[in-house]
Amino acid sequence: MSWVTSFSEGARLQVKVQPRSSRNEIMGITGDCLRIKLTAPPVEGKANKKLVKFLGQVFDCGAGKIRITRGATSRRKLLEITGVTEEEIRRRVGDCCRKRE
Numbered sequence: 001m002s003w004v005t006s007f008s009e010g011a012r013l014q015v016k017v018q019p020r021s022s023r024n025e026i027m028g029i030t031g032d033c034l035r036i037k038l039t040a041p042p043v044e045g046k047a048n049k050k051l052v053k054f055l056g057q058v059f060d061c062g063a064g065k066i067r068i069t070r071g072a073t074s075r076r077k078l079l080e081i082t083g084v085t086e087e088e089i090r091r092r093v094g095d096c097c098r099k100r101e
Contacts, residue, residue, distance in 0.1 A: 002032060003015075003029055003031075003032050003033055003034050004034070004086050004089050004090060004093075005086065006085065006086040007080070009080075009082045009083070010065070010080065010081045010082040010083055010084050010085070011080075011081050011084055011085060011086045011088075011089050012069075012078060012079065012080050012081075013034060013055075013078070013079045013080075013081060013089060014032055014033045014034065014076070014077070014078055014079075015033055015034045015035070015036050015051070015076070015077050015079060016030070016033040016034070016035050016036070016075055016076050016077075017036050017037075017038055017042075017047060017051055017075050017076075017077065018035070018036070018037045018038065018075070019038050019040055019041055019042040019047040019075075020038075020039070020040075020041050020042070021037035021038055021039055022037075022039070023037065023039060024036075024037065024038050024039055024050065024054045025037050025096075026058065026093060026096040026097060028097050029093070033076060034093060036051065036054070036055075038050045038051055038054065042075075045072075048068060048072060048077075051068075051077070052066045052068070055079070055081070058092055058093075058096060059081060059084050059088070059089060059092055060092075061081060061082075061083055061084050065081055065082045065083050065084070066079055066080070066081050067079065067080045067081075067082075
């Protein structure tokens with residue numbers, strides 16, 4: 001499976017989260033996952049909330065359009081983002097990775 005795929009209402013995104021980082025950032029693509037660093041700790045859902053909020057800002061869609069469908073207690077997660085196309089996600093992730101260089 002690719003790190004991003006389309007579905008009828010938007011796109012599915014596989015991510016691997018690294019909590020307790022110094023800042024929130026997209027690190028790039030490793031294998032079949034988008035690697036993301038988050039400042040929040042992995043306790044009481046804080047990292048999940050930060051992930052959804054951060055990606056809502058990155059993809060300019062709002063946190064309400066992002067749902068964790070698998071891996072809520074794991075570092076590897078499957079997200080569904082409604083109203084955003086696979087191509088738009090690829091473009092915005094590419095933009096984020098270029099800014100870091």
